Amino acid sequence: MTVADRLKRWAQQVKRDAVTLWFAGQHPGTPWYAKALGVFVVAYALSPIDLIPDFIPVIGYLDDVLLLPGLIWLAVRLLPSEVLADCRSQADVWMKTQGKKPSSRIGAVLILSLWIAISVALWSWFFHPWP
Numbered sequence: 001m002t003v004a005d006r007l008k009r010w011a012q013q014v015k016r017d018a019v020t021l022w023f024a025g026q027h028p029g030t031p032w033y034a035k036a037l038g039v040f041v042v043a044y045a046l047s048p049i050d051l052i053p054d055f056i057p058v059i060g061y062l063d064d065v066l067l068l069p070g071l072i073w074l075a076v077r078l079l080p081s082e083v084l085a086d087c088r089s090q091a092d093v094w095m096k097t098q099g100k101k102p103s104s105r106i107g108a109v110l111i112l113s114l115w116i117a118i119s120v121a122l123w124s125w126f127f128h129p130w131p
Helices: 003-024 032-045 062-077 081-098 105-127
Strands: none
Touching: 003 032, 003 062, 003 081, 032 062, 032 105
């Protein structure tokens, strides 16, 4: 197995686990802390808008390469094994029938809200310094 094949397989597993977290967020057996992290990760992963835009050289892809897979790994580790197995099977069926990951408008709204909040905070800090 070549390095390219291993990377492709790993990327497919990360994509499947993002969809797995989507199903885990709706599963009654998911603990609240795993559900909270999973909802955040899924909203971010399925959002069409990135926290760090991809057009920014090098760091634009850092969230896609490091941050997102790390958060997905952590959220999956928090799931009980029976919930994980059930949600992974649902994710496999979804990926085979739909052929793509779902998208999240809520995730896009959350990311846009975060960007607006950061922009307002920076504007306030630069143009209205504390006395």
